[in-house]
Amino acid sequence: MSDLMAKAAKAKSSAQGLGVKTTEQKNAALHRIAEQLSSETEFIIAENKKDIESAKKKGFQTSLIDRLILNEQRIQDMADALKQQAELNDPIGDVLESWERPNGLTIDKVSVPLGVIGMIYEARPNVTVDAASLCLKTGNAVLLRGSSSAAHSNKALVDVIHRALEQSDLPADAVQLLEDNSRETASEMFKLNDYLDVLIPRGGKNLIKTVVEQSSVPVLETGSGNCHVFIDESADKQMAIDITVNAKTQRPSVCNAAETVVVHEAWAEKHLPELVQALKEHDVDVRGDDKAQAIVDNLTPATEEDWATEFLDTIIAVKIVSGVQEAIEHINQYGTSHSEAIVTESDDNMLAFFNNVDAAALYHNASTRFTDGFEFGFGAEIGISTQKLHARGPMGLPALTSTKYIIRGKGQIKA
């Protein structure tokens, strides 16, 4: 049996017992893992060094190597995150709905774990611990497929998790790490419908695209955000500038950062120069359409491609529109249905925007940067779903649950 099949089978067989562990048992295990991470910090760092050295030899970019590094502080941060997750509400075992039928049957809809979650991710060893703990908290087994560049770090972390779980009431088999990181194994994993209830890719665009295109296991798609701020005619000048600058520059590399500012022509006539000035003070490359260029000198011309691009960088495109309707059309045409903001003092236009823009998160007079499980108050984040099935927008622990119906009778049969 292959490494993949053996581990998938172990994960599946452990899932059943795991699903009925109590909140106390699950939280105790998370605390146990946190302690084990702290007490085995040296071992983890030593194993991590092997990955770092090999990455340096292969000439990896500094930013990639930085993501790989595990030091005392980062291991402590992981342990702290585990303790925080232990404090969160357990979403398993809740009776979500309950009713009685005319024939006397009572029906309860109860929240249960998904079962076995497959996680495919890039060279960030912190995802190993984060994914394992979120799955355990929700009673799910997990099959982890990390990157070969983090192989030693991931193995060390999962070894530590196993040693902790062996001292807990949870089955150690519930956390499985693939050691075969070949493409063939990933492709096999995409087809494991009999073992995996969902696949969650975490990482860059290409990884997610590959999983979505090739997996027959249901996927929770996360990822790209081509987000907009629409500044309406009645928008408060300073608020609009502050929100646009924040949405663009507070952290340009993330999916909820803004990529295009759509501006009402009347507002633009009065205030666009000041907005552009504020963006340039943050070193933003501002690219404008013809109308924007007519208002502000020396703008880089925006191309058709710019409207559809998630720059993930200090670049912003400026589109001038005649009103909220044209703004909505532009956003629905080029956006990725992630996070979209309107700055306006008009309730009518706010409602038109809310009703007609198709996105996971719609903002009135606030920055798009708040689309995030922590900012929403979920206390944890599995990712930000960009699909409409199962979960949309920031996903907290309930995204890792399913339901079952419990029907109680007194001998009812169907007539």
Next chain:
Amino acid sequence: MSDLMAKAAKAKSSAQGLGVKTTEQKNAALHRIAEQLSSETEFIIAENKKDIESAKKKGFQTSLIDRLILNEQRIQDMADALKQQAELNDPIGDVLESWERPNGLTIDKVSVPLGVIGMIYEARPNVTVDAASLCLKTGNAVLLRGSSSAAHSNKALVDVIHRALEQSDLPADAVQLLEDNSRETASEMFKLNDYLDVLIPRGGKNLIKTVVEQSSVPVLETGSGNCHVFIDESADKQMAIDITVNAKTQRPSVCNAAETVVVHEAWAEKHLPELVQALKEHDVDVRGDDKAQAIVDNLTPATEEDWATEFLDTIIAVKIVSGVQEAIEHINQYGTSHSEAIVTESDDNMLAFFNNVDAAALYHNASTRFTDGFEFGFGAEIGISTQKLHARGPMGLPALTSTKYIIRGKGQIKA
């Protein structure tokens, strides 16, 4: 542009406007379609005759031809179903959750349509109307891909729907029927992630398997049910026999019919002959394991394959077990997580069964045949989901919805 791309684009562009139609507008459109179906009954029957004649020429089975037939009564049934759907609660536009963050942002989670639903189905023209109406009721556009054997019937029905919609407030483009029924077109449809939010296959096992395996568009999987009745030691004799006979014979060809009866050895010693007798009176082929054969003479021996088979016929396998634990293991190993019943007077064993059997619907002292959107009181059924993401078990109208977050601020930016 291909027929597929042109129609997918029309469906997508109509979805936006459709999503914000009022409940009254949607219900009026359903009534309008019902009236149009009645008034165009002759036209529909004439077009349907072309499919019937061609099916007869091709030597189709009588049962397949029966499914194809549209007569006055069946068209009236469709119209009645539409009127009933108009009465159902509209699941769109509900504020599902609402909270405020410490920074003053208020967040509403609101139910919205999925967008565009792709429906792939076999030669049952009634699905054309049913799928269209359920989608319209939930504000979704739909792209229908039926069978070439029902091409004239489907086209007639969609023409009628279009003529009705043109007299309504809903866009006629919201219902699109593919006229190119080639395999190539189906394969293209599987990859239309930019146009379709979900694909729902309705039909036999092979159709569903193909869609699950090949589609990169998220799929709502429905289908197979290898369901069990477990008769525990303390089960009431007559109740156990009635439930088993009902679950097996009331309609053997459907997914919620039982395929194996798992029997506690102590109950079997006393009552198995009577259970087998009752099943044989309903012409059921009873196949037993070694222990069952030792209790009842002349049983067909059950094979390993029988445990895993969804007979969809008057065949049942009998497995004797030593207790609830072995029953749970057997069911989790061979079942398809659809519907599973325990007949027992023991609350402990009922709870063990509820907690440890992994299935969409778990029954205590009732027949598995109740797993059905209508029996659950949903008033409509999209299908019975056998996956754990998005929806599990019988799916009513809410299965055709997604959510969006509406966030209201006063200029908040991220620190």
